[in-house]
Amino acid sequence: MPFDRDLFLPVSREDMARRGWAWYDFLLITGDAYVDHPSFGTAIIGRILEGAGYRVAVLAQPDWRTAEAFAALGRPRLGVLVGAGNIDSMVAHYTAAKKRRHDDAYSPGRRAGLRPDRATIVYSNRVREAFGDIPLVIGGLEASLRRFAHYDYWEDKVRRSVLFDAQADILTYGMGETATLEIAARLASGTPVGEITDVRGTCVIGRHPGICAYPKVEVPSFEEVSASKAAYARANMAEYQEHDAVSGRAVVQKHGSQFLIVNPPAFPLTTQELDRVAELPYVREPHPMYDAMGGVPAIEEVRFSVTHNRGCFGACSFCSLAFHQGRTVSSRSHESVIREVKLLAAHPGFKGYIHDVGGPSATFRRPSCQKQLKHGMCRNRACLAPEPCPNLDADHTDYMLLLRKLRAIPKVKKIFIRSGIRFDYLMKDPSGEFFTDLVQHHISGQLKVAPEHCVAHTLDYMGKPHIQVYETFREKYFKLNRRYGKEQYLVPYLISSHPGCTLDDAVRLAEWLNRQGHMPEQVQDFYPTPGTLATCMWYTGIDPRTMQPVFVPKSPHDKALQRALMQWRKPQNRKLVLEALHKTGREDLIGYGKHCLVKPERGGPPAGGAHGAPPSRDRSGRGKGARTDTRTRVEKRDTSARPAKKAGWAKAKPRKKK
Numbered sequence: 084m085p086f087d088r089d090l091f092l093p094v095s096r097e098d099m100a101r102r103g104w105a106w107y108d109f110l111l112i113t114g115d116a117y118v119d120h121p122s123f124g125t126a127i128i129g130r131i132l133e134g135a136g137y138r139v140a141v142l143a144q145p146d147w148r149t150a151e152a153f154a155a156l157g158r159p160r161l162g163v164l165v166g167a168g169n170i171d172s173m174v175a176h177y178t179a180a181k182k183r184r185h186d187d188a189y190s191p192g193r194r195a196g197l198r199p200d201r202a203t204i205v206y207s208n209r210v211r212e213a214f215g216d217i218p219l220v221i222g223g224l225e226a227s228l229r230r231f232a233h234y235d236y237w238e239d240k241v242r243r244s245v246l247f248d249a250q251a252d253i254l255t256y257g258m259g260e261t262a263t264l265e266i267a268a269r270l271a272s273g274t275p276v277g278e279i280t281d282v283r284g285t286c287v288i289g290r291h292p293g294i295c296a297y298p299k300v301e302v303p304s305f306e307e308v309s310a311s312k313a314a315y316a317r318a319n320m321a322e323y324q325e326h327d328a329v330s331g332r333a334v335v336q337k338h339g340s341q342f343l344i345v346n347p348p349a350f351p352l353t354t355q356e357l358d359r360v361a362e363l364p365y366v367r368e369p370h371p372m373y374d375a376m377g378g379v380p381a382i383e384e385v386r387f388s389v390t391h392n393r394g395c396f397g398a399c400s401f402c403s404l405a406f407h408q409g410r411t412v413s414s415r416s417h418e419s420v421i422r423e424v425k426l427l428a429a430h431p432g433f434k435g436y437i438h439d440v441g442g443p444s445a446t447f448r449r450p451s452c453q454k455q456l457k458h459g460m461c462r463n464r465a466c467l468a469p470e471p472c473p474n475l476d477a478d479h480t481d482y483m484l485l486l487r488k489l490r491a492i493p494k495v496k497k498i499f500i501r502s503g504i505r506f507d508y509l510m511k512d513p514s515g516e517f518f519t520d521l522v523q524h525h526i527s528g529q530l531k532v533a534p535e536h537c538v539a540h541t542l543d544y545m546g547k548p549h550i551q552v553y554e555t556f557r558e559k560y561f562k563l564n565r566r567y568g569k570e571q572y573l574v575p576y577l578i579s580s581h582p583g584c585t586l587d588d589a590v591r592l593a594e595w596l597n598r599q600g601h602m603p604e605q606v607q608d609f610y611p612t613p614g615t616l617a618t619c620m621w622y623t624g625i626d627p628r629t630m631q632p633v634f635v636p637k638s639p640h641d642k643a644l645q646r647a648l649m650q651w652r653k654p655q656n657r658k659l660v661l662e663a664l665h666k667t668g669r670e671d672l673i674g675y676g677k678h679c680l681v682k683p684e685r686g687g688p689p690a691g692g693a694h695g696a697p698p699s700r701d702r703s704g705r706g707k708g709a710r711t712d713t714r715t716r717v718e719k720r721d722t723s724a725r726p727a728k729k730a731g732w733a734k735a736k737p738r739k740k741k
Contacts, residue, residue, distance in 0.1 A: 112141075120368070124168075161218065172202040174610070181236075190379070191373040221251040221255070229242070230345060232308050236612070299334065302317070327348065328348045400544065403614055421492065445482075448485075510552060532553070577607070589649070589663070
């Protein structure tokens with residue numbers, strides 16, 4: 084349905100003129116299309132500034148080839164805020180194999196190429212051309228994860244903090260609301276931007292570390308981490324450990340003759356503050372200027388979804404959440420979430436389905452334990468893996484009661500949970516009542532969870548629980564499905580070529596999947612994104628948590644071998660699978676037995692032992708006395724969701740009534 088453009092923040096001089104504005108305070112520049120929804124960082128920052136009384140205009144996906152495009156709305160009175168968008172611009176543009184993507188869900192009509200590579204830097208440099216020494220603040224995920232000297236996968240080198248290359252005055256990291264409001268208030272009071280150096284959740288550049296207003300720790304310099312991988316690993320671990328609002332210190336890193344000052348993180352928003360941010364007057368739709376271009380596809384997943392929490396103490400080493408939002412969980416009140424769902428239920432396009440009530444991890448409603456509220460997160464201990472901490476509070480009652488209230492709202496037919504569920508956290512729930520509610524009410528045909536691998540030491544590098552936890556969860560999941568007469572699938576997410584995963588480990592994963600009768604339809608190669616511990620392992624070959632060497636499958640061929648093993652049945656992967664099995668001495672998996680992954684090469688003897696001999700054939704080509712195997716036919720319908728019945732991967736059949 085069409086929306087009045089005056090409900091949105093101004094995007095043109097005409098919009099400002101209709102409001103009677105001869106001037107405005109802040110210009111927000113983003114690499115995404117302008118979607119006024121609380122799932123988009125630009126919308127949040129724009130609305131909180133508006134709520135504080137500032138005049139704000141938005142410049143979305145400007146033509147970065149000319150400075151004139153950045154001056155189209157005129158010079159703002161107080162400053163310019165720049166973000167690359169909801170995801171890192173390099174991740175948005177390139178696959179893990181560094182191939183250019185052909186579409187962009189955050190752009191109108193999925194059109195690719197509407198933002199530059201390294202958008203934060205390019206936009207900021209154009210701002211300097213257009214407005215000179217205007218106060219310039221960069222933020223968002225791209226800036227947040229690149230705030231320190233960091234390894235850049237696409238250039239295969241260590242780059243400086245993005246703050247230097249962007250020529251910005253301040254970098255805000257994390258979610259940014261409180262830091263942005265404090266910066267805005269100081270600028271409005273007349274404080275020169277060069278004197279705003281002590282805001283929590285920000286980074287600045289100084290000529291000496293003495294400008295830092297907090298207790299601090301200095302990490303190896305940009306020059307040191309560029310020259311020494313051990314120094315890089317030490318710096319990365321210190322940066323990760325200090326990212327805690329309670330116990331974290333400021334981190335200083337020298338770049339040439341200057342110093343990067345990273346102030347301690349901002350404190351997580353309280354429930355009341357989070358409620359206020361979530362209930363600002365968002366239109367919750369893309370700007371109508373995109374209607375003729377096909378709209379903005381990214382809205383479809385979130386239009387009828389609700390974010391109820393922030394932060395994640397899951398501590399997966401390949402995930403950037405801990406380095407961005409932090410590991411302390413905060414959540415909205417039941418009343419606020421209920422108001423939002425009622426608002427969604429009144430939307431003319433609402434069909435009765437809330438697609439998600441979640442966040443970074445859907446079931447987290449409180450900090451992992453009470454200790455962290457006073458002392459901060461433990462520096463050398465993860466809350467969940469490899470074993471759950473004895474102090475872990477895994478009670479799901481509050482989340483369960485929230486969902487029950489939402490299910491009772493008129494017009495709501497079903498509420499799904501599609502954001503991540505930590506199955507290991509769920510298994511520690513003392514009552515197990517939520518698990519029952521989940522199976523009965525909140526699964527849209529299939530539940531996606533992330534065991535990621537099956538080999539213990541690989542899972543340790545990932546920061547994930549050992550596979551036995553997943554197998555116990557899977558068994559209970561299907562038991563509950565049978566009890567309640569549900570036909571629901573379980574889909575595992577898996578990663579290939581993660582640091583620490585050898586070719587032998589990849590073969591063991593293929594064996595494990597084969598025993599389950601499951602071959603993933605899609606495979607996710609490990610992607611070394613800035614800031615994560617796993618990216619540090621990938622670049623340095625060192626686990627920064629232990630400073631011990633770690634194997635890394637780096638070459639395209641090594642990665643192709645591991646990826647092929649996860650999809651061993653595909654004909655195009657046959658040669659790679661055979662090569663991997665020969666390299667690892669696992670010829671016992673070449674043959675005709677159930678345990679085998681591939682048949683022998685033509686003219687060669689079967690290598691699968693007694694079980695590897697081909698069965699005798701009748702005229703139909705089917706083994707005598709053998710049942711028809713329907714897996715291939717079913718997998719063509721939905722490979723990712725069709726597990727084998729024997730192992731409990733398939734949909735659970737209801738019990739027959741006596």
